[in-house]
């Protein structure tokens with residue numbers, strides 16, 4: 001037996017050769033739940049079921065908008081290889097007074113279909129990245145509501161084009177057509193309520209006179225500063241004056257498609273001399289051989305074992321942003337699991353964290369204004385470190401403008417590549433693969449504008465850890481992404497204008513055991529997913545906004561090819577959100593596709 005040990009940088013442990021008895025596949029397929037078999041177990045001709053992502057309500061929920069714009073009603077049948085559907089976008093009438101804009105995305109589908117990725121853009125600026133749920137024969141429907149106030153400068157402009165991309169295949173086998181309606185709802189701040197005080201759907205939730213149920217404040221909503229409630233944190237405390245798309249041509253799907261790590265997509269931009277603040281917002285999703293990038297073994301494992309899978313190149317990925325070729329920002333994306341991922345039975349009717357509203361990632365480029373404010377074009381580059389086919393990425397460059405020219409000078413800049421240590425060891429199909437990555441970066445600048453001379457300092461510490469174990473029939477992943485970002489803005493006399501600290505922590509554990517099934521050609525897979533999204537924002541002296549969203553899923557499934565024939569599953573999600581005004585928590589338990597418990601509380605869980 002040939003022993004293959006690959007040690008790069010630090011040797012963290014040594015190989016203990018284990019003889020593998022059963023073939024363990026190194027590829028993690030993307031499944032489709034077979035509606036014919038699975039819904040056959042349930043009563044037929046039931047009403048369409050509502051699917052949902054657990055999230056906290058918006059301040060505008062249940063309130064009548066001041067005005068609304070229906071922007072798209074479209075059915076996505078066979079759209080594979082086609083450009084996005086595009087329509088003229090009509091902004092709200094000038095007479096409509098609003099301060100909060102919400103994009104409402106409604107979808108329904110019936111039949112058999114894979115989950116699909118979708119994006120919505122106005123004039124190339126991405127407003128929503130979403131994925132679809134896998135339908136059933138009885139049909140499913142869902143809706144996504146997203147605060148899009150930060151795109152105010154775009155959604156108020158006339159003569160723009162709204163585009164939506166959703167590539168779908170409809171044939172004899174896959175019959176699901178996705179019907180989508182999109183509207184933008186505009187709310188006046190005079191009627192919006194405090195976000196956390198009301199359970200969605202509860203009646204009488206319309207006035208600001210309602211008391212917060214929160215144990216934290218006990219206060220009356222009237223006493224609260226409503227503007228602060230409605231306004232998001234820095235950098236979107238005030239929507240940008242201009243949003244420049246860093247995206248592709250409409251007929252190529254708007255987003256950029258990255259096939260490998262060498263592909264650098266550059267966009268030349270010349271920004272206004274009046275810019276005093278700049279933030280790049282990235283939208284990211286991963287597909288194909290990189291859909292489960294966090295479970296990909298190294299190339300050497302795949303090559304040595306003569307596997308045919310393309311799912312390789314190790315389990316570290318990072319989206320890199322460069323300005324004129326210099327690294328200016330980097331993001332390890334939250335591992336969103338789509339509804340065909342790991343075990344599709346987990347994701348009905350509750351979907352995975354972020355599946356209906358994929359997170360976007362902000363990179364503060366204010367420290368780079370010294371470079372950008374020279375009346376010349378600069379190239380903004382996007383790239384996926386270690387990426388393989390394929391990633392869909394684009395970005396929105398948010399710019400805040402002064403009424404006269406701004407001067408800026410960079411003070412400090414240090415943005416090294418992630419320092420990575422990898423340990424790979426395997427004996428035929430059994431192996432352990434560890435990756436540890438770390439980086440500290442800082443950048444600061446002085447910006448002279450009508451707001452005075454402000455110093456912006458951005459520091460960031462990122463850590464990445466991954467352990468992938470393949471042993472016999474088992475595949476096990478433990479991954480953790482951690483990052484702390486500090487943004488501090490001070491004036492000439494050292495007074496603090498903005499002091500924000502953002503801490504993210506994304507642990508993920510997956511285990512998959514594949515055994516031969518009872519029937520020929522089938523396999524029995526035991527699957528587990530434990531995942532958390534923890535986003536904590538600390539600002540000002542005593543203020544914080546804290547999100548902790550956990551999911552814990554266990555299940556079995558009988559699989560033939562990429563089809564799930566039968567199985568059982570449970571998905572427990574615990575969602576806690578807390579800010580200085582109150583708390584919102586929700587505890588959802590789903591067993592075999594039925595919501596057996598769903599409890600919402602507005603008391604704080606410490």
Ligand SMILES: *[C@@H]1O[C@H](CO)[C@@H](O)[C@H](O)[C@H]1NC(C)=O
Pocket residue numbers: 070071072073
């Ligand atoms: C979508 O359908 C609704 C209801 O028929 C209609 O009021 C609305 O104008 C339509 N929107 C578009 C963009 O076609």
Ligand SMILES: *[C@@H]1O[C@H](CO)[C@@H](O)[C@H](O)[C@H]1NC(C)=O
Pocket residue numbers: 073106107108141179180181
């Ligand atoms: C879209 O709007 C049309 C027209 O109002 C309606 O018949 C359909 O049910 C809506 N679809 C969704 C997914 O909301």
Ligand SMILES: *[C@@H]1O[C@H](CO)[C@@H](O)[C@H](O)[C@H]1NC(C)=O
Pocket residue numbers: 158159
């Ligand atoms: C929008 O387009 C129409 C028709 O092409 C044109 O008459 C109008 O001036 C344009 N409006 C703006 C603000 O560009």
Ligand SMILES: *[C@@H]1O[C@H](CO)[C@@H](O)[C@H](O)[C@H]1NC(C)=O
Pocket residue numbers: 541542
């Ligand atoms: C912060 O909290 C402490 C203790 O509750 C309080 O005494 C202090 O006034 C608060 N500071 C601010 C700026 O709100």
Ligand SMILES: *[C@@H]1O[C@H](CO)[C@@H](O)[C@H](O)[C@H]1NC(C)=O
Pocket residue numbers: 530552553554
């Ligand atoms: C996840 O669920 C399983 C089975 O329900 C349980 O044994 C395990 O302790 C749970 N894990 C966490 C972190 O709650």
Ligand SMILES: *[C@@H]1O[C@H](CO)[C@@H](O)[C@H](O)[C@H]1NC(C)=O
Pocket residue numbers: 574587588589597
């Ligand atoms: C969530 O709900 C389940 C089922 O009702 C219960 O067993 C569990 O203790 C709850 N967890 C929390 C943190 O409230």
